[in-house]
Amino acid sequence: MRLKCIHYENFRNHRLLNFIPSDGINVIYGLNGSGKTSLLDGIHYCALTRGFVSAADSEYLSFSSDFFLLESNFFSESESLISVKIAYTKEREKQIIVNNCDVKSYSNHIGRIPCITFSPPEIIIVNGAPSERRRFIDSAICQINKRYLDDLIAYKRVLHQRNALLLLLRDHHTTHPEMLSLWTENISRLAASIVHTRVLFILAFLVRFRELYGQLSINEYPSINYRSSLGKISADISPEALYVLFRAKYEETEKQEIFRAQTLSGPHRDDLVFLINEKEIKKYASQGQLRTFLIGLKLSQHRFYYDSLGEKPLCLLDDIFSELDGSRIADIFNILENCGQIIITSAEQKGHGNVNIISVESLKKMGAI
Numbered sequence: 001m002r003l004k005c006i007h008y009e010n011f012r013n014h015r016l017l018n019f020i021p022s023d024g025i026n027v028i029y030g031l032n033g034s035g036k037t038s039l040l041d042g043i044h045y046c047a048l049t050r051g052f053v054s055a056a057d058s059e060y061l062s063f064s065s066d067f068f069l070l071e072s073n074f075f076s077e078s079e080s081l082i083s084v085k086i087a088y089t090k091e092r093e094k095q096i097i098v099n100n101c102d103v104k105s106y107s108n109h110i111g112r113i114p115c116i117t118f119s120p121p122e123i124i125i126v127n128g129a130p131s132e133r134r135r136f137i138d139s140a141i142c143q144i145n146k147r148y149l150d151d152l153i154a155y156k157r158v159l160h161q162r163n164a165l166l167l168l169l170r171d172h173h174t175t176h177p178e179m180l181s182l183w184t185e186n187i188s189r190l191a192a193s194i195v196h197t198r199v200l201f202i203l204a205f206l207v208r209f210r211e212l213y214g215q216l217s218i219n220e221y222p223s224i225n226y227r228s229s230l231g232k233i234s235a236d237i238s239p240e241a242l243y244v245l246f247r248a249k250y251e252e253t254e255k256q257e258i259f260r261a262q263t264l265s266g267p268h269r270d271d272l273v274f275l276i277n278e279k280e281i282k283k284y285a286s287q288g289q290l291r292t293f294l295i296g297l298k299l300s301q302h303r304f305y306y307d308s309l310g311e312k313p314l315c316l317l318d319d320i321f322s323e324l325d326g327s328r329i330a331d332i333f334n335i336l337e338n339c340g341q342i343i344i345t346s347a348e349q350k351g352h353g354n355v356n357i358i359s360v361e362s363l364k365k366m367g368a369i
């Protein structure tokens with residue numbers, strides 16, 4: 001997947017700007033606050049319907065403007081054109097138009113433009129709460145597996161309804177208890193399917209991850225384990241076996257669940273355990289090791305997508321080189337050379353081989369003409 005061009009209007013600090021990247025590695029440099037991250041955010045919007053810095057569309061609207069507009073053209077490996085237009089006004093929800101057709105459900109657009117990102121705040125994936133790691137694995141799988149995205153959406157709905165019923169059962173003993181059995185059946189099926197997909201993903205992902213870690217010229221052996229609310233589960237477990245385990249678990253904890261008015265087991269409570277040389281990195285790793293682990297995760301995601309889709313995903317790397325020493329930066333440039341189109345931001349002008357180096361100020365000047 002390659003971005004051919006993108007046009008920004010009233011998007012953060014970019015009142016009017018056009019960007020035409022090269023097909024290989026691009027490094028955009030500029031001062032702090034000059035708008036580098038915002039540039040990547042606009043591309044992320046077009047690929048995945050939202051920015052990666054902030055969740056709210058309104059925050060992307062340039063101060064004192066009443067609309068923002070993004071227009072971009074992407075080409076897939078098979079040379080088919082995907083044109084994406086995103087228009088937002090304060091009065092109504094954003095409008096997403098792909099190849100001249102209105103996108104009604106945003107989830108239909110996700111996966112069309114495979115994309116991976118790196119940004120410094122994402123360090124919370126490796127050292128933050130379990131929900132951050134769940135978000136990482138969920139979004140990694142969603143882009144390549146539409147059924148998984150549908151399962152997640154359905155799971156969220158069923159979880160909400162089951163919790164509401166548990167509350168009713170606790171506070172008004174009048175509700176029919178057989179209703180709970182129905183929701184337990186629904187949630188067990190979805191939980192089994194989601195956990196099964198996650199476990200399979202980790203198994204395949206880990207192979208690429210370890211291979212890539214080897215290329216970062218460090219003598220460390222990384223691992224990723226899936227920590228399930230069901231306890232220890234084997235890597236080759238079937239969805240049927242998981243379903244049976246979930247049913248049994250819900251039966252066992254039913255009284256507790258009613259008392260707490262909460263579903264206590266399921267993929268919404270699970271975690272990924274990241275290890276280096278068998279030690280949990282959250283507890284023991286240095287800042288540099290955490291950052292390298294995160295970079296490794298993201299670049300392995302790139303390989304995984306390429307192997308699964310036959311399409312190199314777009315690679316948006318915000319400030320990836322800060323805090324890294326020269327030899328680590330050279331290792332990363334070497335890995336990136338075979339990764340298709342890469343757009344990197346950096347506060348300093350950094351180059352390596354055939355890199356297209358662009359200053360954000362020069363883009364702004366061209367936009368103003």
Ligand SMILES: Nc1ncnc2c1ncn2[C@@H]1O[C@H](COP(=O)(O)OP(=O)(O)OP(=O)(O)O)[C@@H](O)[C@H]1O
Pocket residue numbers: 011012013014030031032033034035036037038039059060061062063319347
């Ligand atoms: N809604 C908005 N309207 C106008 N300007 C905004 C808006 N939101 C943020 N800004 C400003 O846009 C500028 C660009 O921010 P951005 O994060 O893209 O900079 P950056 O080049 O990535 O900086 P750094 O090197 O510090 O990461 C900042 O000065 C910020 O205050």
Ligand SMILES: [Mg+2]
Pocket residue numbers: 036037038318319
């Ligand atoms: Mg930035």
